[in-house]
Amino acid sequence: MEVLILVLSFIILIAIGVPIAWSIGISSICTMLVSIPTISAFTTVAQRMATGLDSFSLLAIPFFVLAGEIMNRGGIARRLVAFAKSLVGSLPGGLAHVNIVAAMMFGAIAGSAVAAVSALGSMLGKEMEAEGYSKEFSVAVNVTASTTGLVIPPSNILIVYSLASGGVSIAALFLAGYVPGIITGLLLMITAAIWSKFRKFPSGERTKLSVVFRTFVDAFPSLLLLVVVIGGIVVGIFTATEASAVAVLYCLILSFAYKEVTVKNLPQIFLNSVLTTAIVLLLIGTSMSMSWIMAYENIPQNITEFMLSISNNKFVILFIINMLLLFVGIFMDMTPAVLIFTPIFLPVVTNLGMDPTHFGIVMVLNLCIGLCTPPVGSVLFVGVGVAGTTIQKVIKPLLPLFIAMLISLMLVTYIPELSLWLPRLFGF
Structure with a gap:
């Protein structure tokens, strides 16, 4: 009842x-x-x-949100775009690849798909149109590529999964996200190249090595943040929560050094961060109450017994869970989905011998697809809004990119080493 x-x-x-x-x-x-x-x-x-x-671990979320907001205003996206353009701008569908690579770097540093889609959409959208790309294709690329930053660390949603799972190592989750995130980005690039070739979209001119080196030097301080944050966590210098505070300090120093942020900008940056944090934490609070009620009613145990009664084949159960999560992602935002469904599905997969770290990456990668689908796809709505187009027009070029993300999901689901190789290498 x-x-x-x-x-x-x-x-x-x-x-x-x-x-x-x-x-x-x-x-x-x-x-x-x-x-x-x-x-x-x-x-x-x-x-x-x-x-x-x-929870002390949750304190990392407002800090990473603040760090992302500072980056968004601090000229970091522009430098990453310039570096990405020098690397892949000459490939077929050059600016599409620039968008994907820049989204992977910026999303990883900022830890926010919405920040990435907003920053890169406003920066690259008009440029892609001017060079002959369709507006809808540029939005589709921007939207799907921006979700890779939720898998590549540091990632707030992986911290949320750690909380929902009962304490899976955040450091292990962060390390586990690198290979799946890069694979997803590469598959998106291959799909974008095929689509660009088919539509005869232009390629850029080959970049001189001197330009590549110059743009790398310009973007290096921004990229160094990943080394500082992830390296500090892995080596054991600080926890993920302490790393988030270090990220804020580093971003502030860098933005002031770039002269893109001044003291006058800080109140607005803090206010935007507070608004975002409030929304996320309200979602976490209400989701935790629902998770407790489900545990009180023995729902996870009943679902575990039911699913294992269907089949004890690991591949079949993982396929069913993936299909259910893909459906959930269409109607529910990522944070509550992770908090509500982790306690339900994690006992099922652990009974089948699946590593909780591996399942966390599969779950997040799965729900990333939901961020790009209506009616609740927040990243899709932001991307469409920035470009000034409609969802109906974007759906067609989105479909092949969806397929690329689904292929990545299947690879990561059924080849555990893609997620677990790096954590094991570092002893997690």
Whole structure:
């Protein structure tokens, strides 16, 4: 009975347009009202929200959000685009490759797909149009490429998964994301090259080595942030939370050195970071309350037993989970999806012998596809808004890029070493 109320109330609230965080919180309260008195139901949900946010690891999220906001304003994207153009601008569909490579670098540094799609869309969109690329193709490339930064560390969503999984090593997750993120980027580049060749989009001129070196030197301080943050975590100099604070300090110093940010800009940067952080943490709080209610009702255990009764074949179960997550990603934002479905699916895959670190990368990579699909695809909406076009027009060039992302997902799902090689190399 409680499960039915939880699911139906959540679906109805989403269907009538209630924001996802409020839908999760309200459906959680409705479920609790069935079994306990009103005051106790509200108190329990509030307590679980507060307890869910009472985690030292979560402190990394506002710091990484602030670091990303500083980067977005600090001229870092422009320097990364220039470096990417010098590397891949001469390939077939040159500017499409520039977009993908720049998105991988900027998304990894900023840890935000929305920041990447906004910054690179406004910077490269008009340039791609001027060189003969269709607006819809440039949006499709920008949107899909921007999600790679959620897999390539540092990544806020991997920190959220660590919390939802009960403490999987953040350092291991960060290391595990590199190869899958790069594979996804390469498959997007291959798809973009084929599409560009078919549509006869132009290629850029070959760049001189001196220009490559100059743009690399200009972008090097920005790229060094990855070494400082990830290197510090892996070596054990600081935790992921401490690394996020180091990232903010580094980005501030770099942005002031570039003279792209002044003291007058800081209040607006802080305000934007607070707004983003508030949305993310509200989602986390309400999602944690729903996760607790599902555990209280033994939903994860029941689903584990049901799925294992269907098949004990690891490949079949992983395929079913991937299909379910792809469906979930269409209707639900990534953060609540990770918090709600990790406790449900993780026991299933661990019973089959799957490493929790590997499953975390599979889950995040899967839900990245949902960010590019309507009706809840936040990255898609931002990309379309920046370009001034419509979702209907973008769907056609998006489809082959979706296929590339699905191929990457299948490779990472069924070849564990793609995710686990680096963590094992460093002893995680």
